[in-house]
Amino acid sequence: MPPLIVLLQVVAQGRDDLDLGTFDPAAFEWALKAGLGPLLYHTSRNNRKIDSFVRQYSTLLGADLTARVLTGVLLDALDEILAASTELTRNITLLKGVSLCRRHYPEPHHRTMGDIDLLVPPELRPKLESLLKDLGYSQQSEYPEEFYTTHHHSMPFFHPEKRVWVELHVSLFSRAATVANDRVFSREHVETQIRASTRRDLPANYLSDELNIVYICSHWAESFNRVRGLIPMLDILYILKNRGATFDWDKALASLEGSVASSHLYLMLSFLERHNLVSVPSEVLQKLSRLQKILNHANRVILYRLLNTYFIKGESFTSIASESNISILWKTLLMPSSPVINLLRVPWHLLFPPTNAQHMNPIFQLHRIRSAMGIDRKSG
Numbered sequence: 001m002p003p004l005i006v007l008l009q010v011v012a013q014g015r016d017d018l019d020l021g022t023f024d025p026a027a028f029e030w031a032l033k034a035g036l037g038p039l040l041y042h043t044s045r046n047n048r049k050i051d052s053f054v055r056q057y058s059t060l061l062g063a064d065l066t067a068r069v070l071t072g073v074l075l076d077a078l079d080e081i082l083a084a085s086t087e088l089t090r091n092i093t094l095l096k097g098v099s100l101c102r103r104h105y106p107e108p109h110h111r112t113m114g115d116i117d118l119l120v121p122p123e124l125r126p127k128l129e130s131l132l133k134d135l136g137y138s139q140q141s142e143y144p145e146e147f148y149t150t151h152h153h154s155m156p157f158f159h160p161e162k163r164v165w166v167e168l169h170v171s172l173f174s175r176a177a178t179v180a181n182d183r184v185f186s187r188e189h190v191e192t193q194i195r196a197s198t199r200r201d202l203p204a205n206y207l208s209d210e211l212n213i214v215y216i217c218s219h220w221a222e223s224f225n226r227v228r229g230l231i232p233m234l235d236i237l238y239i240l241k242n243r244g245a246t247f248d249w250d251k252a253l254a255s256l257e258g259s260v261a262s263s264h265l266y267l268m269l270s271f272l273e274r275h276n277l278v279s280v281p282s283e284v285l286q287k288l289s290r291l292q293k294i295l296n297h298a299n300r301v302i303l304y305r306l307l308n309t310y311f312i313k314g315e316s317f318t319s320i321a322s323e324s325n326i327s328i329l330w331k332t333l334l335m336p337s338s339p340v341i342n343l344l345r346v347p348w349h350l351l352f353p354p355t356n357a358q359h360m361n362p363i364f365q366l367h368r369i370r371s372a373m374g375i376d377r378k379s380g
Contacts, residue, residue, distance in 0.1 A: 005277075007022075007031065008233070008237065017047035023056070028059075030314030041064040080135065098116050140156060184259055190207070193207055213240070218264045221267060229310070240278050257291060306329070
């Protein structure tokens with residue numbers, strides 16, 4: 001069994017006796033790279049066999065302490081933002097890591113994250129942007145300002161001293177996302193799923209867990225992110241583990257009729273269930289299977305293979321199975337179309353990448369072939 005699956009099963013069972021001997025050097029390095037160092041430290045704290053694994057123990061301790069510091073800086077920055085204008089921030093909804101790390105993880109730093117994601121009503125975004133600038137943040141991006149005029153969040157904000165990034169979202173997805181038109185992510189529905197809360201006596205709203213698992217799965221499925229792909233799996237695992245029988249599956253599935261998101265949720269839950277990481281009522285998976293129209297058995301087998309190869313085992317890309325080609329395969333199989341049509345599209349999309357403006361250029365295609373064969377100009 002892959003070491004990462006063993007780790008996730010220990011998490012699901014709430015144990016802290018993971019044997020570090022389960023991890024060979026490659027799997028150990030992959031767990032660290034994937035952001036699981038603090039979790040590996042936590043789950044092995046009562047079975048470290050320090051004499052045998054002193055190097056691993058030292059490395060994990062360092063990863064845990066680093067994550068504590070970085071998470072502390074992020075959460076302190078969040079508190080400062082919330083405290084700066086309570087009237088404005090009572091309309092802020094926390095998203096992703098800053099929403100989940102305290103409510104569902106054993107300790108906040110176990111949920112590694114790189115920024116603060118906040119959802120705000122579009123009409124209030126200019127005021128919050130002004131507030132962030134007053135707090136010392138400035139907008140920075142590799143993309144031009146025009147890119148963000150139709151994007152679902154404004155250009156990211158960065159604080160040079162705190163080294164903290166903040167993203168202000170006005171919706172959960174951009175218009176280009178395959179789930180953009182799903183009713184479950186419409187502003188009207190999202191507003192019904194915002195739950196009022198406080199953080200250190202300050203307003204700090206969050207999405208209901210029932211909407212959150214759909215959001216997490218679709219955000220995860222919209223792009224193939226090998227390094228960060230395990231974190232959303234942990235989010236789902238912890239939400240369902242902590243909620244148990246109180247999780248309202250009827251509410252979670254209520255707005256998924258005819259949605260693309262139903263396929264994303266089905267893929268994630270069926271994969272986790274396949275590895276005994278979550279317990280989902282059989283009738284829920286059966287209903288999801290009926291609701292979703294994108295995945296058949298063949299598609300799922302391929303997607304499961306990609307998940308096991310690149311997310312769980314952390315295998316490197318090759319010249320043929322390049323990051324670009326694997327991403328194309330992933331996105332093509334999850335296009336909002338029939339599963340048979342998506343399968344038939346795969347070879348065409350691999351030959352002519354739909355997102356590349358030069359995909360019909362013979363010179364571009366020749367370069368791709370040479371690169372795949374390991375031929376470059378220097379080797380002549």
